Amino acid sequence: MIRLAVRCQPEQAELVLAELTVLAPGGVEEVAADGYVEYAIYGAEGELPDLGEEEKVVIAGGTVEVEATEVADDWADRWRTFHKPLLVGDPDRGPAVWIRPPWEPERADLAEVVVDPGQAFGTGAHPTTRLCIEALIEIAGRGDPFGPLTDLGCGSGVLAIAAGKLGWRPLEGCDNEVAAVEAARENARVNGVEAGFDRIDLKSGLPALAPTTVANLTAPLLEIVANGLSAENLPETLICSGLLTTEYDRVLAAFGPHGLVETGRGAIGDWGSLVFAREGSR
């Protein structure tokens, strides 16, 4: 069994993952570290996508490092070992979300989300996903009424499902990847959460946005979302992530003209998040 690793800069990650997901629809393992993101695909020789013999190749317009290593026969177990449950929030202080792969024990006392790794983006482990969940937990802890929520770029649906477990409903989400929409629907079913997921390319227009909207996208896509906002389609609370900490200002500049003001920001490594509230809605 071969592990084919592709290492890229965080700002390339979205495009590289999109490319690899097409080449390896069975699933891509993700390791986020300081300064780079590594994606890995497992397969027998001949089954893996042909990325050439070079150590550096161009994927999605950027140079990435490629390394193929032989893995032991117990790779399936190691794949499982790799995916650990994740606790976001502190259960002693307020709401907390427990994200786990199906084979790990359940925690009925927490807002639990079961996600099978190897599907679309969104096992919960990615810093940008965690930043969004932290923001949802913070808002949930205020004790305000929940109401509807929209998840833009839903991937596996992990954010909408976590929001549903915390109390938001009804839930809607969208993604431009067919595999993501299918995975999100299946994950909602497995988690007993009612949510509608549709295939929408945000570059072609926005769906109707709920008062709480979460958007874990890249900074350029967040700007596209901002351009599509109108007085009739404007969330009261907007949680954005997927941006780098060097990109706070450009994302603030994109949403500011719509009367969305910053109420919080977060960071894990190079990744950042911003929370906005509509002026006058706080």
Ligand SMILES: C[S@@+](CC[C@H](N)C(=O)[O-])C[C@H]1O[C@@H](n2cnc3c(N)ncnc32)[C@H](O)[C@@H]1O
């Ligand atoms: C960073 S992932 C976030 C996934 C999930 N929400 C999470 O937090 O784990 C971004 C998602 O946006 C989707 N996406 C990228 N470009 C898009 C577009 N133009 N329209 C809709 N979704 C898009 C990707 O397919 C991917 O699932």
